[in-house]
Amino acid sequence: MAGRYLPEYHEAKGNHDFFACCRSPEIASTLTLQPIDRYDGLIDAAIIFSDILVIPQAMGMTVEMLDGKGPHFPNPLKSPTDGQYEQLLSRHVDVEKELDYVYKAITMTRQKLKGRVPLFGFCGAPWTLLCYMVEGGGSKMFVQSKTWVYKYPEESMKMLEKIAMLCVQYLALQVKAGAQIVQVFDSWAAELSPSASKKFSLPYLRYISKHLPGKLREMGLESVPMVVFAKGAWYALDELCDSGYQVVGLDWLQDPAQAVGIAKGRVVLQGNMDPGVLYGGKGAITADVQEMVRGFGGGKQGWVANLGHGVQPGVKPDDLKFFFREIHRLAGGAHL
Structure with a gap:
């Protein structure tokens, strides 16, 4: 994983902000390859330099990366009646166009790797992305996330399904661009109880694993291994092993x-x-x-x-x- 622990990361990043690096195929490719070059022969895969929040950006939400704070949504989702909810739900998202820079970075990186190691693509899980979209960034209490799923469960599930559909398209296009394995990160899985996880996380992880192979077949592509990582969801390991993924983190x-x-x-x-x-x-x-x-x-x-x-x-x-x-x-x- 590329990141702040490498001095060469900061050199390549220069004065560009985080999302500017993500949107530059050349910079993203360079950052992806840095750990592979530094630890040559010691690690067995590369993961494309990007961020899980590019999907909310593609949906039309503004996401900034603030120094010392992390991701920030200036205008998060407040309620199903605030107007933005219906706009996001009904808007057609051209995932191929909006996230073209990710696919270009993947293709460029595959070419530079020359078969040394396989390349991971990835996305954020629907539950985790919804958390960011309603909290406006990271959180300790997840007040807005809990408000949404317990006060507006049906509306939450509609948005989760919309995000899951976009995840399938996004991952399929990453495979088309050259990703050889894909991973779904449910970073905030631990914020759900076991019963809530069965409503608001697991069904949408399964949606992705069920629909991605079919989407790839439609595109004339072969299936690739899929990895799911639900951080903190130790209680759901048995369900995750039956969720359609070949690897469980x-x-x-x-x-x-x-x-x-x-x-x-x-x-x-x-x-x-x-x-x-x-x-x-x-x-x-x-x-x-x-x-x-x-x-x-x-x-x-x-x-x-x-x-x-x-x-x-x-x-x-x-x-x-x-x-x-x-x-x-x-x-x-x-x-x-």
Whole structure:
């Protein structure tokens, strides 16, 4: 994952704001390749540099990335009667035109990779995108999100379905552009109770996994592996294993051995070391990698070694490199 932990990221980004980098195929491609170049031979895939919030942007919402604050919607959705809701629901979104810069970045990156590693495309899950659209950015309490799903459940589900339809189109076009595997990030899955998840998250994750292969067939394209990552939804692992995805990502709140027992070989599991361990130095990294490898069954195939979330700010690139090397040493080169 490209990001602030690499000094070359800041050099390539220059004075461009975050979304300007996303909209520049050349910059996005460069940022995507930086970890592959720096950790040559140690990691097994690249993920295109972009953001989950490009879908709300394509829908017509303004999204800014504020320094020190993160994503900000100046005009979030307030209620189903505020006018914007119906506009977003009824508007035809030309995903191919609006997000053309993402597809160009993917094609450019595939060409530059020259087969070294496969390339991931991705999108945000409908529930997570709805949270941002109504909260106006990140949140600790998710007051607006909870208000929407409990006070306006039918209206929420209509918007979730609209977003899910756009996700299918968006991912299909990423595959057409050259993405070889796709991932759906439900970053705010932990904000739903198990019962609420069955209404407002899982159905729309399943919608994507069910409809994407058909959309690809319509376009004359072959299906690609699909990954789902529902952060904090440890309680839904069994349902996620039956949700139509070939790979299920785990965060660090799940015990690998227990997850293997729940999955029972239905999917490939991906994860799940706490990225905070990277602050602890080599001894801590080795200990946690050993525990993770044991939990997933040692050097056996059938799991993808990864962090349980993204690399955090302030992590030293050499400590991340040590993490990669320990995976290779302790798991016999298990996929990263």
